[in-house]
Amino acid sequence: MRKEKSSQPISPEEPEQPLQSDQLHTTESPPSPHTPEKKRSPKNRGNIRAGLAVIAGRSVGALSRRLHLGGGTSIVGVVAQRVYPDIVEHLATELEHGSIMVTGTNGKTTTSSFISAILRDGGLRVWQNREGSNLMRGVASSLIIRARPNGHLRRSGAAISIFEVDEAALPQLVQMIPPRVAVFTNLFRDQLDRYGEVDSVVGHWKRAIQLLPNDTILVLNADDPAIAQLGEAFSGKVLYYGITDFTLAQPEPQDEKRHQVVDTRSCPHCGNEYNYDVRFYSHMGHYHCPNCGDRRPNPTIQATNIQQESFDRYRIQVQIEDKTLPITVPLPGLYNIYNALAAITATHALHIDWEPITSGIEQSKPVFGRGERIQAEGKTMRLLLAKNPTGFNEVLRTLFTEEGSHHILFVLNDNIADGQDISWIWDVDFERMAQQTQTLVVTGTRALDLALRLRYAGIREQDMQIIPPAPLRAQKQRQPVRTRLRRNKKHKLAEIAATPSSTTATQHLYGLKNALDQALQQTPEGETLFIVPTYTGLLEVHHELEQRGLTPHYWEGRDA
Amino acid sequence: MAQDYTQSLQLTLGHLYPDQLNLYGDRGNILTLRRRCQLRGIELRVVGLGVGDALAPDEYDMLFIGGGQDKEQAPVAQDLHTMKGIGLWAAIEDDMPVLAVCGGYQLLAHYYRPADGPDMRGLGVFDAWTEHKGAHVARCIGDIAIRWNNMTLVGFENHGGRTYLGTAKPLGIVLKGNGNNAEDRTEGAIYRNTFGTYLHGSLLPKNPHFADYLIELALQRKYGQGSPVGNIVALNGTGTHHTSSSNHATNIYVDTSERAAGSTPAVALRPLLSPLDDSLEWETHASMLERLGLYSEATTVLQKHTS
Numbered sequence: 001m002r003k004e005k006s007s008q009p010i011s012p013e014e015p016e017q018p019l020q021s022d023q024l025h026t027t028e029s030p031p032s033p034h035t036p037e038k039k040r041s042p043k044n045r046g047n048i049r050a051g052l053a054v055i056a057g058r059s060v061g062a063l064s065r066r067l068h069l070g071g072g073t074s075i076v077g078v079v080a081q082r083v084y085p086d087i088v089e090h091l092a093t094e095l096e097h098g099s100i101m102v103t104g105t106n107g108k109t110t111t112s113s114f115i116s117a118i119l120r121d122g123g124l125r126v127w128q129n130r131e132g133s134n135l136m137r138g139v140a141s142s143l144i145i146r147a148r149p150n151g152h153l154r155r156s157g158a159a160i161s162i163f164e165v166d167e168a169a170l171p172q173l174v175q176m177i178p179p180r181v182a183v184f185t186n187l188f189r190d191q192l193d194r195y196g197e198v199d200s201v202v203g204h205w206k207r208a209i210q211l212l213p214n215d216t217i218l219v220l221n222a223d224d225p226a227i228a229q230l231g232e233a234f235s236g237k238v239l240y241y242g243i244t245d246f247t248l249a250q251p252e253p254q255d256e257k258r259h260q261v262v263d264t265r266s267c268p269h270c271g272n273e274y275n276y277d278v279r280f281y282s283h284m285g286h287y288h289c290p291n292c293g294d295r296r297p298n299p300t301i302q303a304t305n306i307q308q309e310s311f312d313r314y315r316i317q318v319q320i321e322d323k324t325l326p327i328t329v330p331l332p333g334l335y336n337i338y339n340a341l342a343a344i345t346a347t348h349a350l351h352i353d354w355e356p357i358t359s360g361i362e363q364s365k366p367v368f369g370r371g372e373r374i375q376a377e378g379k380t381m382r383l384l385l386a387k388n389p390t391g392f393n394e395v396l397r398t399l400f401t402e403e404g405s406h407h408i409l410f411v412l413n414d415n416i417a418d419g420q421d422i423s424w425i426w427d428v429d430f431e432r433m434a435q436q437t438q439t440l441v442v443t444g445t446r447a448l449d450l451a452l453r454l455r456y457a458g459i460r461e462q463d464m465q466i467i468p469p470a471p472l473r474a475q476k477q478r479q480p481v482r483t484r485l486r487r488n489k490k491h492k493l494a495e496i497a498a499t500p501s502s503t504t505a506t507q508h509l510y511g512l513k514n515a516l517d518q519a520l521q522q523t524p525e526g527e528t529l530f531i532v533p534t535y536t537g538l539l540e541v542h543h544e545l546e547q548r549g550l551t552p553h554y555w556e557g558r559d560a
Numbered sequence: 561m562a563q564d565y566t567q568s569l570q571l572t573l574g575h576l577y578p579d580q581l582n583l584y585g586d587r588g589n590i591l592t593l594r595r596r597c598q599l600r601g602i603e604l605r606v607v608g609l610g611v612g613d614a615l616a617p618d619e620y621d622m623l624f625i626g627g628g629q630d631k632e633q634a635p636v637a638q639d640l641h642t643m644k645g646i647g648l649w650a651a652i653e654d655d656m657p658v659l660a661v662c663g664g665y666q667l668l669a670h671y672y673r674p675a676d677g678p679d680m681r682g683l684g685v686f687d688a689w690t691e692h693k694g695a696h697v698a699r700c701i702g703d704i705a706i707r708w709n710n711m712t713l714v715g716f717e718n719h720g721g722r723t724y725l726g727t728a729k730p731l732g733i734v735l736k737g738n739g740n741n742a743e744d745r746t747e748g749a750i751y752r753n754t755f756g757t758y759l760h761g762s763l764l765p766k767n768p769h770f771a772d773y774l775i776e777l778a779l780q781r782k783y784g785q786g787s788p789v790g791n792i793v794a795l796n797g798t799g800t801h802h803t804s805s806s807n808h809a810t811n812i813y814v815d816t817s818e819r820a821a822g823s824t825p826a827v828a829l830r831p832l833l834s835p836l837d838d839s840l841e842w843e844t845h846a847s848m849l850e851r852l853g854l855y856s857e858a859t860t861v862l863q864k865h866t867s
Contacts, residue, residue, distance in 0.1 A: 189583070197631075420716070448840065448844040452844050456592070474855065
């Protein structure tokens, strides 16, 4: 049975199905961990402590949600681990089918969601931690909220857990919960202020892999040299996946206007630069080292033929060993084909049949902000999270490959969960979108920085509406808005004088709410507004849409 | 040997190690220099200088070095010595403007001493050195504002190493943030026209005055033959034939007068670096200052530049 009544909001069993509002009510009410009848005499001290830890954690979590102190997800794990440090190991051993871990820079959430849909269709009971709760404490919470006060997991039979794991948290987590399958999607520069450099992430991962038992199966992206190299030191089984359809190749970046961020360019063995026979994006492709001969491993599972049927439908041929099977990926972008391949490979490793694989992937709905579609007033909104330069470049490529122009809303924030350094916007190929926007609204805490970047990409100031979070104090003090506008009109530069109206609008509006209103207003009925936010921007947009009754309540993940 | 510079002013920017040292949006700096030149009719050619390429100082008017990952910095440090050291030194001693950000800045000082492992030798342009004190010492990460030439520069810093200045002059004094070492409030270093700094973000887009300063230094060096920058920029032309040997400070500007002198004498010449509409730049600059709590500096900036 797929449909279960979950009393736990942290990881709904059906993430692709929006929670109903009546369900929400029950989820918001605290679980009753103090029910006395459940307190049976435990067999050993471990269970007593585990039980206590579960009670303590869940009580605090419920309290924290009650008091609106936060999502109340991570605190559950923190408190429970304080009471019983081995709580996670204790509970993890009870999962009948063990666990799968998914890590990497981009695609963790979508890959996990594909895997869970497949496994569910394969008849398993699937537990997931929520994205944003992918550090140690979040993973702990996801187990604890499933545990009973007697220290055992509820319904652990036929259960498998999928953990989406933060890159840096992996070494610690694999020690506590040795996974059956570990999936590595890709590695790009991301939040340099938080993770440090790309190489230090490779270091974390190599340490984690050394800690894995031999019967773990590694699932690695063959097309990403930083990921593929992880298989070399592992003595257990390794499955690679990759793309072999060369029609998708990008020409080598000859033209300096087409900018590609390449994060892994040299061979880890000899330091020589890789040569590429074909490059899909960034450093993803078919590479070899001309010096020592290191090359892309031959993938066990590969996409041999990819046909784009529409914006968010790809028909691909998947070759598994000697069979070739068709499948449709119902999400936009080449990067989602990689996510689908990762999920296919991971579930293939668990001997899941092709049938649930097809149905799981083909019936997937986009998860939170990853291509998610929302309808309002006869208009469609598509949310396309973009949190690092490669992710952003791929979103832009997906949007601006073909002719035709779009309505766009960018939200650039620099909160802790986004990474406070926004230098990376200069590495994004915004040049691609010049002359292809019908309307463009720029907002977020760093709206001005992004507007500046866009101007350098050849988008004129009058073609975008800049809506910062708040007026500058200095501007408010200095002159009332109207004076400022009159001065602007007198300004020598024709481009400002020519469009006082757009300048007027820009000067008057602040905040995400206004930005969303403007963007929606400018999008005619029947057309689509593409919203491209950073992570906390996505949360804000979702919150705003939720206020308007357009999306389900979603409070998880804010504690990232 | 008077030359007609009117046809096109042309500058060549050597971008050192564009593939290895490009971690923090360094491309923004290049885009800014190019655009600000372009808008004034100056052609800026950008030449990438990778590992193995020699640096012939005569071929360039400006140089830029960005920051990269440790792994990529080591082969670069080696190449900087073996392939480019002499050319770079010659360029620097010949007052070529050089901007070195983050890792590039560290490579131009004496050495970088990691927490473990051998020192990485730098070029020693700046009398300064960098030490990484180990994982227990926090990285210097965050928005930063410094005072430079009585103006502000804003950016983002992210460095594990702490740089200490010997006799090198700092680029500026930290208003908010860490700077070179989070101890002495210095930020960056200057030697002749070579500027080292930890500010990225990118640095130049929202610090247009600093971008123009670098362009002016380059133009002056190439066309102005040693005259102070201010004279080139501020002057309206009355001159006729200025040759390359001319050194009268008040009369020197880039000579577009070859043509002008023949037809209409004393024609008012366009100042070399005409002002641009930088209101978005300064608004972004001011918003950074406000984010750091520097409200009076933000007001000053807006008063000066956007009214």
